[in-house]
Amino acid sequence: MRLLVLGGTHHVGRAVVEAGLGRGDQVTTLNRGVSRAPERGTEALVADRTDPDAVRAALAGREWDVVVDTWAKAPRVVRDSARLLADRAGHYVYVSSRGVHQWPWPSGADESAPLVDGDPASDDDTDYAAAKRGGELAVLESFPDRALLARAGGILGPYEDVGRMPWWLRRVERGGRVLAPGPSDRPLQFIDARDMAIWMLDAAERGLTGPFTVCSWPGHTTTGELLQAAVDVTGSGAELVWAPPELLEETGVGLGMELGLRFPGVPAPSGIHDADVSAAHAAGLRCRPIRETIADTWDWIQAEGDPAPLPDTPPPSTWLDPADEQRVLALLDERSGKATSP
Missing domain, CATH: 3.40.50.720 (NAD(P)-binding Rossmann-like Domain)
Incomplete structure (x- = not known):
């Protein structure tokens, strides 16, 4: 074409x-x-x-x-x-x-x-x-x-300029105990930009018209699979420590909002990761495994560096400030009866 x-x-x-x-x-x-x-x-x-x-x-x-x-x-x-x-x-x-x-x-x-x-x-x-x-x-x-x-829906993959996965990859690269937005088995629904691109061009060539919700099937991955893939591809050996959404809400930490897992005052919103995408998939949409998306995103930022932050996008510090991370980790340890690591 x-x-x-x-x-x-x-x-x-x-x-x-x-x-x-x-x-x-x-x-x-x-x-x-x-x-x-x-x-x-x-x-x-x-x-x-x-x-x-x-x-x-x-x-x-x-x-x-x-x-x-x-x-x-x-x-x-x-x-x-x-x-x-x-x-x-x-x-x-x-x-x-x-x-x-x-x-x-x-x-x-x-x-x-x-x-x-x-x-x-x-x-x-x-x-x-x-x-x-x-x-x-x-x-x-x-x-x-x-x-x-x-x-x-939420778009991931190489060239992502919102900074969601680049930020997560850099955080787990540093290793140690990493605060993660629980629950780990929360089903997620994302789309790799490359899968979306392929589908749009093929659909346009076939003359497809009208609106389509373009995303993976609900449950294509989970929060745990997504972030464990980040740990694996970076080779950092980071330990993911899962915080319930109610605790993140209670402590005023924004973690989880970057992935659409929660919003201020709404620790567990519905409708974000469970859209009906049957129309797009019936029209040929195919989504690659999330591990491939995360690995290719890691390769991209290793080769080209972190993307410049968008001027109208909240900085990562609004998702998780290092001091807030340590504060919530300590609170989790206290509530579980675990001694806080030095």
Whole structure:
């Protein structure tokens, strides 16, 4: 296919570029050209997405079979790009989020769960859910019957710029007793960005349209399997010490929020890791083992270094400050009658 990736240098966008090249697609990227060099084999166009005139000039006289858009901020930017490409692209894939559904998400929710309001003309990106829903509506405005809305759950894997697994990998690399958000057998539901990328391109090539919740089956892994894989791939020999969510809530420690295991005032929320993903899997989605995802993420940060923190993402210290970790470990020891290690 002739593939245009709006973005293409981070996380899902980078995975889409690599998946396209792996399929033999003709891959073009459009971004500001300031973060990293484009992948070999791609055609790199440079423009600021927030400047419609610059985007129009960069894309002038071109056509594509499929566009993949990863934009997560002001919906107006998606609207402008979709309008520009309406007569010059066959299919528009928008990387959306389960966040477009009204909270709290019901257990077992599928694509029909109630949605938040969104405005495709909005320049406001302060409300992530509304911005993503606005982006969806912006795409549907110009591609009403040629749009695929990929509503992702938690996205892991190499190139992850949110910093969830990179932070965890660095923490277990240091070894020792590592506070972990219990229970260890909590079923989890994530998606590797590379699996999502492969599915989106294959689905677009087949002309698939409409919204899909794109994530692994519920119980694809557990908290214990996820974090033990991190211990194993780093070779640190760290000891995972499991804290009940109620204790983390009681002590005011944010650990577990980064993985969607809890929220302030809600130690065990439902609906986060048990979405109905049967539609995407019936349409060909396949998810690799979590150990492979974690091992490849470790290899990536070893080769390229830790990702730069996103400006609108809470720093890891809000999840677990070292002093808080020691405080909660000591409290666990006290409550279990175990002598605290020096």
